[in-house]
Amino acid sequence: MSFDHRDDTGARFGMWLFLYTEVILFSGLFLLYAIALVNFPQDYITASNKLNVWFGAANTVVLLTSSLTIALAITAIQRNQIRLCLNLCWATIALAVVFLINKYFEWSHEISLGIYPASPTLLEMGPGITSFFNLYYFTAGLHGLHVLIGAVLIAVVAVMVAKGKVTSERYVLLENSALYWHLVDLVWIFLFPLYYLII
Amino acid sequence: MTEEKHEPVSYRTFIITWIVLLVLTGVTVGVAQFDFGAINVWIALTVASSKAALVLFVFMHLRQESVLFKVGLLVMLVTLIIFIGLTFTDILYREVLP
Incomplete structure (x- = not known):
């Protein structure tokens, strides 16, 4: 007789512990932001005004909606609506792709204006604006990397759902991927107002 | 040993939460159009x-988890x-930054 070791609550708690370390990671960057904001308040307003609020707002709506679709996917698998669960997973991934395409256009625009780390244009603008954009590229870049990882994770789990390896009886993998995805959303909830909306 | 399972959260609850989140996003963008000085950052x-609290407690099912999860947070x-x-x-x- 084979014995199945299984502890879904433990698995979820482990994921939460990992997410706390992720929060600490991003908090380091937000702390740097706060210190620079105190030191260069005027420069931060000038720099923030150079970012396009509508790109940021559109991406906020995209991420909030993707958090909704993956949350709905959990309810769907709990109710054994596998087809619906899969569609919601693919919708989440599609929204992740939309987010990254949006980011591509946004960054292309900024780079075309000569705003990128260590660019001559930034050098002329002084240390305050330079620190804003360095932190912006680093934080948003690290966040973008998380979007990519989260989307891949959800894709892998969606394939397992399709193959019947993740079922309405055993779906902790989908729950943990969803938790990771919500963290990506949480980081953006703070990143968006701090970088795009300072006036 | 049987695993404790959560009751599924209704689709309705999630959709209402999502609408509230969108409204709050509108509020932040709206408030940022007016200059209230340093208060802007705090708003x-x-x-x-x-x-964040809505995402944590509803989307991430923290409401349904045990006390351990909440203490962890x-x-x-x-x-x-x-x-x-x-x-x-x-x-x-600090007087002057080095």
Whole structure:
């Protein structure tokens, strides 16, 4: 007789512990932001005004909606609506792709204006604006990397759902991927107002 | 041993939460069009924290988890407050930046 070791609550708690370390990671960057904001308040307003609020707002709506679709996917698998669960997973991934395409256009625009780390244009603008954009590229870049990882994770789990390896009886993998995805959303909830909306 | 399972959260609850999150996003963007001075950042952070709480408790099912999960979150937040707070006791009282 084979014995199945299984502890879904433990698995979820482990994921939460990992997410706390992720929060600490991003908090380091937000702390740097706060210190620079105190030191260069005027420069931060000038720099923030150079970012396009509508790109940021559109991406906020995209991420909030993707958090909704993956949350709905959990309810769907709990109710054994596998087809619906899969569609919601693919919708989440599609929204992740939309987010990254949006980011591509946004960054292309900024780079075309000569705003990128260590660019001559930034050098002329002084240390305050330079620190804003360095932190912006680093934080948003690290966040973008998380979007990519989260989307891949959800894709892998969606394939397992399709193959019947993740079922309405055993779906902790989908729950943990969803938790990771919500963290990506949480980081953006703070990143968006701090970088795009300072006036 | 049987696993404790959560009751599925209704689709309705999630969709209402999503609408509230969108409204709050509108509020932050709206408030940022007016200059209230330093208060702007605090309004933005308050709205962002409310949105974060909605995502944590509803989308991430924290409401349904045991006390252990909630205490874990609290410990993490207190840690954050300590390290951000202590840093600022330095930053705010420096005469000149090196």
